[in-house]
Amino acid sequence: MRSILTKFNWFALAGGATTILLIAVSLVYPWWQLKVGDDIMTVNASPISMNLGFLDTSFTIPFIWALNMISIFSLLASGITMLIYSVIPRKSYSKHLLGFGYKKPLFTVLFFVIGLVATTMICQAVLSLNIPLMGSTTSTLPIPFVSGITLTVLLSAGFQWSFWLAIVAAGLCIAARLYHTRVVPSPSATPAK
Amino acid sequence: MDKVRLLLTLVTIAIVVVPLVGMVLAYQDNLVGLFVPPEMTEMADDFMGGEGTDGSGLEPPTMVGEPEYNPATRTFSISFQFKNSFPIDITIKSLTGNIECDEHRFHLGVASLSKPVSIDAGETGTLTVLGTWTKEAIDHFENLHGDEELVDAVLLDFAVDLSGIQLEMDQGQMEQAIQVPNPALME
Numbered sequence: 001m002r003s004i005l006t007k008f009n010w011f012a013l014a015g016g017a018t019t020i021l022l023i024a025v026s027l028v029y030p031w032w033q034l035k036v037g038d039d040i041m042t043v044n045a046s047p048i049s050m051n052l053g054f055l056d057t058s059f060t061i062p063f064i065w066a067l068n069m070i071s072i073f074s075l076l077a078s079g080i081t082m083l084i085y086s087v088i089p090r091k092s093y094s095k096h097l098l099g100f101g102y103k104k105p106l107f108t109v110l111f112f113v114i115g116l117v118a119t120t121m122i123c124q125a126v127l128s129l130n131i132p133l134m135g136s137t138t139s140t141l142p143i144p145f146v147s148g149i150t151l152t153v154l155l156s157a158g159f160q161w162s163f164w165l166a167i168v169a170a171g172l173c174i175a176a177r178l179y180h181t182r183v184v185p186s187p188s189a190t191p192a193k
Numbered sequence: 194m195d196k197v198r199l200l201l202t203l204v205t206i207a208i209v210v211v212p213l214v215g216m217v218l219a220y221q222d223n224l225v226g227l228f229v230p231p232e233m234t235e236m237a238d239d240f241m242g243g244e245g246t247d248g249s250g251l252e253p254p255t256m257v258g259e260p261e262y263n264p265a266t267r268t269f270s271i272s273f274q275f276k277n278s279f280p281i282d283i284t285i286k287s288l289t290g291n292i293e294c295d296e297h298r299f300h301l302g303v304a305s306l307s308k309p310v311s312i313d314a315g316e317t318g319t320l321t322v323l324g325t326w327t328k329e330a331i332d333h334f335e336n337l338h339g340d341e342e343l344v345d346a347v348l349l350d351f352a353v354d355l356s357g358i359q360l361e362m363d364q365g366q367m368e369q370a371i372q373v374p375n376p377a378l379m380e
């Protein structure tokens with residue numbers, strides 16, 4: 001029983017599979033969503049796919065699309081290497097596979113959250129536009145070249161379930177790194193014969 | 194082992210470089226388009242340079258039909274036709290404003306939209322505005338417009354809820370000229 005548990009890195013197997021599932025899910029469900037007014041404008045954000053929806057029209061910013069591609073390929077490579085590593089954790093090159101794969105979901109989540117917080121802070125500082133990360137608020141929008149008119153909108157934002165799936169994937173990959181020491185004990189920890 | 198490490202490093206570099214370089218090469222003739230897609234600028238142009246008479250995509254509403262007045266409740270109703278010159282369907286959920294006598298700039302009462310109105314892009318819809326005269330307004334009509342059947346007034350200080358977006362216009366920003374039936378002659 002113990003040999004089955006330590007023959008494979010089960011956390012890496014689960015982490016790799018969850019990471020690949022996360023890519024597929026995030027193409028459809030955003031990690032974070034912002035709605036303006038009665039769905040007049042919607043911002044669907046995730047490292048995998050980001051678009052701005054204005055009523056029935058959807059915009060994709062080419063530069064952001066390129067960043068999305070980087071995230072997709074990066075997470076895909078991470079998921080695949082974690083799956084390969086999970087079945088051969090004791091090979092000489094396995095630790096390189098693990099090192100390559102386990103950090104990427106965590107960094108993706110961290111960069112996404114930092115980017116989101118930075119964007120809302122920049123909007124607050126430059127446009128005086130208060131965008132909530134979670135929950136609803138009314139905010140006054142500046143209208144360029146027009147004075148005497150106040151534009152107030154209801155902004156509703158929140159993290160979606162796919163974001164929590166990303167955190168689970170990142171957690172499983174970190175657990176895989178910690179479990180690696182159980183699968184492949186360091187030479188100093190091996191009892192002398 | 195070193196080959197694996199080298200391969201993984203090359204994969205990491207390729208993952209980052211290829212999409213960025215590919216996108217920059219694709220937009221090398223229009224680097225602004227890399228950050229602002231052409232569809233976005235087209236839509237912004239549609240909004241800023243709409244079909245409105247002032248070029249802003251907004252046309253003032255035109256009064257239609259005869260205003261109605263109920264002396265018992267001191268309430269009146271006025272209908273307007275409003276052309277939605279925006280390239281999108283809109284719902285006017287609420288509209289409130291003050292009514293002043295055009296000649297004496299005397300506050301006569303407040304007006305609000307009777308019910309929400311949805312107007313498709315480019316179409317014209319009818320807005321019915323309900324208002325109530327204040328007691329002072331009735332005195333004003335009696336004392337200063339006693340012989341006029343219709344009195345010139347203005348609807349101003351609008352607050353409009355357009356599909357969840359609230360627009361408030363400061364004093365004097367936009368005035369809608371209206372003619373109201375003189376309540377002093379209808380009691």
